[in-house]
Amino acid sequence: MQSRLVYMDHGATTPVRPEVYDYMKPYFSELYGNPSSLHAFGRKVRQAVEEARKKTAAAIGANPEEIYFTAGGTESNNIALRGTARKRAKPGHVITSSIEHHAVLDVCHDLEKEGHRVTFLPVDRYGRIDPDAVKKAIEKDTFIISIMAANNEIGTLQPIREIGAIAREYGVLFHTDAVQVVGQLPLDVNTINADFLSLSAHKFNGPKGIGALFMKKGAKIDPLYRGGSQEGKIRPGTENVPGIIGLGKALEVAVSEISEKKSKIETLRDRLIEGLSALGDVVLNGHPVERLPGNVNVSFKYIEGESVLLSFDMEGIFASSGSACSSGSLEPSHVLSAIGLDHATAHGSVRFSLGFGNSEEDVDYVLEKAPPIVERLRSMSPTYHAR
Amino acid sequence: MYSEKVMEHFNNPRNVGELNDADAIGETGSFKCGDTMKLYIKVKDDRIEDIKFQTYGCGAAIASSSMLTEMVKGKTIEEALKINNQDVANELGGLPPMKLHCSNLAADALQDALANYRLKQQS
C-alpha cells in the first residue's frame, strides 16, 4: 500500500500553517465582537482587523487605506472589473488575455453582453503576452487592462511591469489577478503601476474564502453589493474577522521567508521537471524560466491526464490535470488550447504544484512512482503502439 | 467519484493487449473528448473465444473497456450484438453522468468489431 502522502496541488489550495491557525483561533469564540461596534469589545477586534490590513498592505507596497478585504480572488476580480465598468457613463473597451482565470474571463464575457468591447489577447507557445500587443490593442475608450501576474495552470509569469508602464503611459487603469503570485514572489504595486490587484489567502497558506483587493487611492468603482459601510462600502457586510486575521498573518509569514522558500521550491521544481522529462515523450508546458516557483505542468504523450491522476492518487500523490476528460465540460483547458497544444498533448497534461511542506523526498517519491504508472498506461494505449 | 468496481477494473484491467491472429478489429474514437479504443476479437464456432483491448482515455474508459471484454468473452455473436453501453455501465455499478459516453466508446468498438467480422464472413 502507499507509504507516503504527497500533496502537490498547491495551485488549487494550500494548508493553513499551524502558526496562522493558532493566530486565528481566538477570533471565533473569544474575541467575537463586531469590529463596527462602538464598545471596547468591538474596538479590540477592529484593532486586529486594521493590524491585518497593515500587514497586507506592507506585503505589496500599498497603503492600508488601499486594501479592501473580500471573499477571495474571484470576488476581488469581479469587483475590480465590473466595478470600473459600472462606474462609466457609457460602454467602453477592455483588454485582457485569453488565458486568464475564469473569474476574469467570464466577467469579461458578461461585460460584452452589457455592451462593452473586450480584446482577448493571444499568448505565445509559452503562455506569454507581448506587451507590444497590449499597446497596439489600446483604443480611445479603453478603460481597463486586466492581465494576470502568473497563470495558475502552466505557471507562466507575465511581463506585468511593462504592461503596467504602458497602461500608465496611456492613462488606462491596470488590474492584475496576482492570486498565484502574492506570497510566492516579491511583488510591489508601485513597480508594476497597478491600480487594482487581486489576492487570495488560501493560495499562501491562509484560510479559504478570504482575499483582498488593492485599489489605488483615487481609483473609483461602483460596488457590486449594497449594505453597511464596511470596507469603505466597496465590500459591505460584517467582516470575516477570523479570515482577515488569518490572511494578514499568513501573508506576513509568507513574505518574511519569500526568498528562502522561492529558491527551495524552485530547486524541487526543476528536479521534478528533469526527472519527469527523463521518462521520454514528456513535454513541459509553460515557460522554461519565467515560471512560478512551484509549478510543474507536463504532458505525458500517448496517455490521458485523468487516468494519470487516478494512478498517482492511488499512490498517495495528489496533483491536477487540464485534460478534457478531467474538466467536467469535456473540453481541454482554455489555457492549453491558447498555447497551441494539439488535442493529444493537452490530453496528457498534469500539473504538480509544489509548496509549503514539500521536500526532496516527496519529489523522489513521485519520480519513483511515475515510471511504472506511465509505462502501464502507455502499454494499454493504442496510440502508443501506433506511434 | 468512481465506484469500487470501476477502480478495481482500472487498476487490474482484464484482457489488455493485442491479438495477432484476430478475426476482426473494432476501432472507435470519441468525438466528445478525443479518446480512442481498439478491440480485437477471435471467433470460433460463432462464439467470441478471445478478446483484447487497447484504450487511450480516462479511468472510466479503461474500466469500461475491461468490463466489456469480460462481459463478451465466451458469448455468441448474437448475444454480443445485444450488449450496449448502459449494460457496461450497469455492470460497473454505475458511472458518473459526465462519464457515460466513455462506456459508449467500449460498446461502439464492440459493435464495430462485430460488423467487421460479419463483413469478413460475407466476403
Ligand SMILES: Cc1ncc(COP(=O)(O)O)c(C=O)c1O
Ligand atoms: C489566477 C487565479 N485567479 C483567481 C482565483 C480564484 O480565487 P478564489 O478561489 O480565492 O476565489 C484562482 C484560484 O483558483 C486563481 O488561481
Ligand code: FES
Ligand atoms: S475517455 Fe474522455 S472522459 Fe472518459
